[in-house]
Amino acid sequence: MDRVTTFSLVGRCARTGQLGVVVSTADVGAGRLVTWARAGVGAVATQSWPSLYLAIDALDAMARGSSAQEALDRVIADDPGRSVRQLGMVDANGGSASFSGDECTAWYGEVTGPDFATQGNMLVGGDTVSAMADSFRSTAELDLAERLVRAIEVGQSAGGDKRGRHCAALLVVDREAFPLWDLRVDEHPDPVPELRRIYEIARLDLLPFVAGLPTRSAPLGSLSNEFVETNLLPPPQRPGGGGSGPLTG
Numbered sequence: 001m002d003r004v005t006t007f008s009l010v011g012r013c014a015r016t017g018q019l020g021v022v023v024s025t026a027d028v029g030a031g032r033l034v035t036w037a038r039a040g041v042g043a044v045a046t047q048s049w050p051s052l053y054l055a056i057d058a059l060d061a062m063a064r065g066s067s068a069q070e071a072l073d074r075v076i077a078d079d080p081g082r083s084v085r086q087l088g089m090v091d092a093n094g095g096s097a098s099f100s101g102d103e104c105t106a107w108y109g110e111v112t113g114p115d116f117a118t119q120g121n122m123l124v125g126g127d128t129v130s131a132m133a134d135s136f137r138s139t140a141e142l143d144l145a146e147r148l149v150r151a152i153e154v155g156q157s158a159g160g161d162k163r164g165r166h167c168a169a170l171l172v173v174d175r176e177a178f179p180l181w182d183l184r185v186d187e188h189p190d191p192v193p194e195l196r197r198i199y200e201i202a203r204l205d206l207l208p209f210v211a212g213l214p215t216r217s218a219p220l221g222s223l224s225n226e227f228v229e230t231n232l233l234p235p236p237q238r239p240g241g242g243g244s245g246p247l248t249g
Contacts, residue, residue, distance in 0.1 A: 006034055007120030007128050008045040009151045010088045010096070011136055013144040014115055018180065019043040019090065020172035022148035024156060024165070024192050026122075031169025031184040039173040040092055042068060048086035048104045048121050054079060055087075062091050068117075069097040086110075088117035113137065118151070124159030131158040145172045145181045149199055156192040168195040176215055181207075197242075204240035 006025035012018070021035040021043050030047075036055040037043035042062040044055040054075045061071035068091040076082050076099055083101040088110060090096045098110035098117040108121035111133040118132040135154040139147045148170055156165075168191035172181035183198055185191040209231070212223035235243025 006030060006045075006047045007118070007123060007132065007152075007155045008034060008047060008088060009116060009118040009132050009136060009148060009155075010043045010045050010090045011144060011148055011151075012043070012090045012092070012094050012115040013147075014094060014140070016144065016174070017092065018144040018172055018174050019092065020144050020148055020170070020181065021045050022152045022168075022170050023047075024152050024168040024195075026166045028166050029184075029186040030167050031171075031186065035169050035171040037171050037173045037179070038063065039175055039177060042071070042089055042091040043171075043173070044087065044089040045117075045119065046085070046087055047119070048101065048108070049081065049084035051079060051081060051085065054085065058087070058089055062089075067091050067093070067097075068095040072097040072099055086119055086121050088112070088119040090115060090117055118155075120155070127158040128155045131155060145170060145199070145203075148172070149196055152192055153196065165189065165191055167191050170195060170199065176213075178213075180210060201240035201242040205235075205238050205242070 006023050008023035010021050019037045023034045034045050034047050038059045044058050046055040057075050058071040068089045083103040086100045086104050088098040094115040096112045096117040098112045098119050100108050105122040107123045107125050110119035111129050116136045118129045120129050132151040132155040135151045167186050169184040174180040185194045188194045208227050212221050214221040234245040236245050
């Protein structure tokens with residue numbers, strides 16, 4: 001298996017309790033491997049030569065009350081492949097932790113702080129993760145999804161993956177068992193700007209739909225008549241545009 005070399009940021013919004021992950025890499029379709037989050041529990045990025053069970057088990061540990069650091073220590077201690085792993089995680093209280101095995105491909109490293117962990121490997125240099133950390137720290141007034149997208153944009157501008165570009169992904173959970181945001185650019189020559197383009201369309205067209213979906217407490221959902229009418233329009237005529245209209249001829 002190829003090492004999934006990435007730069008990512010795992011974050012929590014102190015105002016809303018939302019949790020999420022953003023990632024970019026030069027490997028196709030890596031978003032589904034790297035990004036993990038569970039509402040009210042935590043978020044995890046697993047990368048380098050990833051074991052997906054490290055993310056699964058770390059979320060289970062945080063669900064049982066472990067902090068991010070305790071969960072990371074537990075899963076790394078039990079992992080015989082720890083030398084090639086890279087993990088970042090944040091818990092529901094804002095605790096964070098990150099780990100880079102000593103056989104990750106240079107440049108590799110991480111920066112952690114309250115409510116975030118950012119990490120990367122096979123990068124041009126350390127400016128990528130430090131710039132992402134600075135971006136996240138300076139945007140606390142924004143929604144979590146916007147903060148994460150801005151962080152990955154800054155990381156790309158600071159250097160990013162030294163092999164080039166292939167994919168990017170965003171995952172954010174709020175209060176429900178399903179994601180608030182789950183966007184993936186699985187293969188694209190410039191995936192971070194493409195993630196931003198999709199995000200801006202989804203912010204206007206998809207987010208209201210997700211916000212009105214049935215929940216445990218409101219099983220009928222709450223979609224407005226205005227949204228339903230807008231959703232019946234061809235995609236280019238909806239807020240944000242994008243997509244294509246009906247075929248003619």
